[in-house]
Amino acid sequence: MAKKIDYTKHIWEGWTVQDFINDLNLSMSMIMGEQSWQKPFKNREEIKKWCMDHQPYYKKYIPGVVDHFCQQYNIAA
Template sequence: MKKINYSKHIWEGWTVQKFIDELQLQVDMIMNNRSWKQPLKTREEMKKWCMDNQPYYKKYIPDVVEHFCRQYNIAS
């Protein structure tokens, strides 16, 4: 299992952990059926959702996606 580098700098002072913290509440709501959006079922859905909802930086951050996929047991 790949180790996630939470302190990795991504963009202008933003680390992997800061992006995770920023998205965590929304992901929790989606994955616990407390949102209009259906729970994400695949890694690809999680990847697209993260890229669309990250503040400022709209590129794929593998460690962010990996964190949420592990948290919600989403397989490849």
């Protein structure tokens, strides 16, 4: 069963989980659709590292963001 994600959870200076997802979504879509030099991610750890590196302002692990993309692309937790 998929984890319940609180998309409205405040993370940093007014940014919510959903705001970070929105910011990363286009790049993630291109990567997973093989429209980028970056190879598609194969596991949760790869997604986690990429999200932390590419999130604006806040470079810490945000479980809800990673959970969202893992669920969206059917990558096991």
